Amino acid sequence: MKAKDLSAAPLTYDDVGLSRVHRTPPGYRTTEVRTAVGVGEDAFHRLAEGLMGWELHRLAGLQVDAATPAAAEGVDVVPGFGAGPLRLSAPCRVVWTERTSTRTGFGYGTLPGHPESGEEGFVASLEENGLVVFELFAFSRHSNWFYRAGGPVAEGAQRLVTRRYVAAAKALAGGLAG
Numbered sequence: 001m002k003a004k005d006l007s008a009a010p011l012t013y014d015d016v017g018l019s020r021v022h023r024t025p026p027g028y029r030t031t032e033v034r035t036a037v038g039v040g041e042d043a044f045h046r047l048a049e050g051l052m053g054w055e056l057h058r059l060a061g062l063q064v065d066a067a068t069p070a071a072a073e074g075v076d077v078v079p080g081f082g083a084g085p086l087r088l089s090a091p092c093r094v095v096w097t098e099r100t101s102t103r104t105g106f107g108y109g110t111l112p113g114h115p116e117s118g119e120e121g122f123v124a125s126l127e128e129n130g131l132v133v134f135e136l137f138a139f140s141r142h143s144n145w146f147y148r149a150g151g152p153v154a155e156g157a158q159r160l161v162t163r164r165y166v167a168a169a170k171a172l173a174g175g176l177a178g
Helices: 041-052 055-059 145-149 151-173
Strands: 029-039 092-099 103-110 116-126 131-142
Touching: 029 041, 029 151, 041 055, 041 092, 041 103, 041 116, 041 131, 041 151, 055 151, 092 116, 116 151, 131 151
Parallel strands: none
Antiparallel strands: 029 131, 092 103, 103 116, 116 131
16 A cells, blocks of 8 residues: 555544644543653754654664655655565554654554554654653554454554664664763
8 A cells, every 4th residue: 555545535533633732532542652762952853853754663663665755744654564465554644743943743643444543643852951752642442343353462563663663763862871
């Protein structure tokens, strides 16, 4: 599935934009991570650019088509893992972005064909003390009976990808010394 095929597809949930304000609608699971991943402006800029250019996803082991534009409101992206007929695609649309001198990030929502229904936000922030913080906030629920039946496996996969996002954020920011 290519992102260009998704332009007319509707989001698969109603509460668009709630990941930006860390709110979870009723009936959804929440995933929330906030962790220091580096120090200084250079580390912040590396992480911010890695978020917006999909490098965070690639370093986490997801495939993102090289032709996918940087994260911007309305951009469709189809991260996936696996190969050939075993590739699991997760079509999404960027629903919000933020870019200031100390915060950069975006949130995307699920499109038809995604194993989950919901939204996930990724933010890099530069704190006053110089720490670079990676934030991930997501709300989700299984998109259909098949994924609900395999709930524990799907939820385990989601936890694994979240850990990989954190490791990728640390790699992009250059990690913390000591």
